[in-house]
Amino acid sequence: MIELQDLRKEFQTKTGPVTALDGINLTVPDAAVHGIVGPSGAGKSTLIRCLTLLERPTAGAVKIGGENLAALPEKQLRGQRRRIGMVFQHVNLFDSRTARDNVAYPLRVSGLNRAKSRARAGELLELVGLANRGDAYPAQLSGGQQQRVGIARALASNPSVLLCDEPSSALDWATTRQVLEVIKDINQALGLTILIITHEMAVVRQVCDSVSLLSKGRIIQSGPIAEVVTDYGSQLARDLIPLAVAPVGESRAQLEVSFSSADFSIRQVLRLLADLGSDTAIEAGTLETLAGQRVGRFQLVVGVAARERVKGQLREAGLYVAESEAAK
Ligand SMILES: Nc1ncnc2c1ncn2[C@@H]1O[C@H](COP(=O)(O)OP(=O)(O)O)[C@@H](O)[C@H]1O
Ligand SMILES: [Mg+2]
Known part of the structure; x- marks a missing residue:
C-alpha cells in the first residue's frame, strides 16, 4: 500500500x-x-x-x-x-x-x-x-x-x-x-x-x-x-471520454449527454437520441467500455427553438445533460 x-x-x-x-x-x-x-x-x-x-x-x-x-x-x-x-x-x-x-x-x-x-x-x-x-x-x-x-x-x-x-x-x-x-x-x-x-x-x-x-x-x-x-461534468470524465469538437452555427445550440450502462439501457438511450426530432442532430459521440461498464458521451446540435424542449426531454429520462460553452 x-x-x-x-x-x-x-x-x-x-x-x-x-x-x-x-x-x-x-x-x-x-x-x-x-x-x-x-x-x-x-x-x-x-x-x-x-x-x-x-x-x-x-x-x-x-x-x-x-x-x-x-x-x-x-x-x-x-x-x-x-x-x-x-x-x-x-x-x-x-x-x-x-x-x-x-x-x-x-x-x-x-x-x-x-x-x-x-x-x-x-x-x-x-x-x-x-x-x-x-x-x-x-x-x-x-x-x-x-x-x-x-x-x-x-x-x-x-x-x-x-x-x-x-x-x-x-x-x-x-x-x-x-x-x-x-x-x-x-x-x-x-x-x-x-x-x-x-x-x-x-x-x-x-x-x-x-x-x-x-x-x-x-x-x-x-x-x-x-x-x-460517471461524475459526468468533471474534468476526468471529459478527458476519459473525449469528444471531437464540432463548430456550431449561430442558430444552433450544442448539448452534451452522458450516461452509463450501470443506469441505462444503451439501446434505449440511443433510440431516444435518434428520436428527438428533425431539428436535432447527433454531431459526435463516444461509447467506451470502462471499468466493466459502457459509458457514452454524445454531442447534439439542436435548433435554438427546440433547445428547452430537448433538454427537458433528456432530463426527464434521467440523463445527464450539459450545455456546451459554445452554445451559450
Ligand atoms: N528542482 C527544481 N527547482 C525549482 N523548481 C522546480 C524544480 N523541479 C520542479 N520545479 C517546479 O515545480 C513545478 C512542478 O514541476 P514538475 O514536477 O516537473 O511537473 P510535471 O512533471 O507535472 O511537468 C513546476 O513549477 C516546476 O517549475
Ligand atoms: Mg514531468
Missing part, C-alpha cells in the same frame, strides 16, 4: 519559493494500479521523486507498506528503496550488455553471485514475455522490448511497489498496448502495487483501476475509474 499524507514540496529559487506539491493526500491499496495525470508543470515528476525520496519532501509522510520513508535517515532509506521499482520513459539500458545481463546487473550490485543473478534475470525476462531474447543486445530489440527489459530490471529487487514515469510516451500506440499488457500481467501475477504517471488518458483507460488529476501541486479529482467517469 502507498499512502501519501499532506505531502508538500517547496523549491527555493532565485525568484523565491516555488510550491511544487501543495498538500497531497493519496492512498493506493495493495495490488491496485493507480494513474496520475495532469498538465505539464502540475508536479507529477516531483511527486515521483518524492515517493522514492530522491527528493526530500518539505513536509508530510510517504508511507510504503506502513513505513514512513520520509522519516528515515539516508542509510536506512537505501535498504527501503529496494522495495520500490522504477520504470522510466527512457529505459537507459547498457548497450554493451545483453538483455539478461542488464536485468542481472542490479542483482550483482546487491551482492548476488553471477549464476544466481543470471538465473533470476532469466525468470524475470520470462515474466515480461522475453524468455528467448535474453542473449540479445539492446540494439537488437524493438523499443517495446527494451521497455520490457526495463520492467524486468525494475522487478529484480522484488519490489512491492512499481512506479512508472511516462512509461509509454516514447512508444507508438500498438507498442504501448503491449507494454501496458505486461504491466497489467505483472500486477496480477505478483500482486504489485503500481503507480503510473502519464499524460495519455488511453493509458489510464487500459490499465488503471483508479486515477488522480494533479493540477498546480494539488489533487483536484481522484477515485476509481467507474466513479470518476
Whole structure:
C-alpha cells in the first residue's frame, strides 16, 4: 500500500519559493494500479521523486507498506528503496550488455553471485514475455522490448511497489498496448502495487483501476475509474471520454449527454437520441467500455427553438445533460 499524507514540496529559487506539491493526500491499496495525470508543470515528476525520496519532501509522510520513508535517515532509506521499482520513459539500458545481463546487473550490485543473478534475470525476462531474447543486445530489440527489459530490471529487487514515469510516451500506440499488457500481467501475477504517471488518458483507460488529476501541486479529482467517469461534468470524465469538437452555427445550440450502462439501457438511450426530432442532430459521440461498464458521451446540435424542449426531454429520462460553452 502507498499512502501519501499532506505531502508538500517547496523549491527555493532565485525568484523565491516555488510550491511544487501543495498538500497531497493519496492512498493506493495493495495490488491496485493507480494513474496520475495532469498538465505539464502540475508536479507529477516531483511527486515521483518524492515517493522514492530522491527528493526530500518539505513536509508530510510517504508511507510504503506502513513505513514512513520520509522519516528515515539516508542509510536506512537505501535498504527501503529496494522495495520500490522504477520504470522510466527512457529505459537507459547498457548497450554493451545483453538483455539478461542488464536485468542481472542490479542483482550483482546487491551482492548476488553471477549464476544466481543470471538465473533470476532469466525468470524475470520470462515474466515480461522475453524468455528467448535474453542473449540479445539492446540494439537488437524493438523499443517495446527494451521497455520490457526495463520492467524486468525494475522487478529484480522484488519490489512491492512499481512506479512508472511516462512509461509509454516514447512508444507508438500498438507498442504501448503491449507494454501496458505486461504491466497489467505483472500486477496480477505478483500482486504489485503500481503507480503510473502519464499524460495519455488511453493509458489510464487500459490499465488503471483508479486515477488522480494533479493540477498546480494539488489533487483536484481522484477515485476509481467507474466513479470518476460517471461524475459526468468533471474534468476526468471529459478527458476519459473525449469528444471531437464540432463548430456550431449561430442558430444552433450544442448539448452534451452522458450516461452509463450501470443506469441505462444503451439501446434505449440511443433510440431516444435518434428520436428527438428533425431539428436535432447527433454531431459526435463516444461509447467506451470502462471499468466493466459502457459509458457514452454524445454531442447534439439542436435548433435554438427546440433547445428547452430537448433538454427537458433528456432530463426527464434521467440523463445527464450539459450545455456546451459554445452554445451559450
Ligand atoms: N528542482 C527544481 N527547482 C525549482 N523548481 C522546480 C524544480 N523541479 C520542479 N520545479 C517546479 O515545480 C513545478 C512542478 O514541476 P514538475 O514536477 O516537473 O511537473 P510535471 O512533471 O507535472 O511537468 C513546476 O513549477 C516546476 O517549475
Ligand atoms: Mg514531468
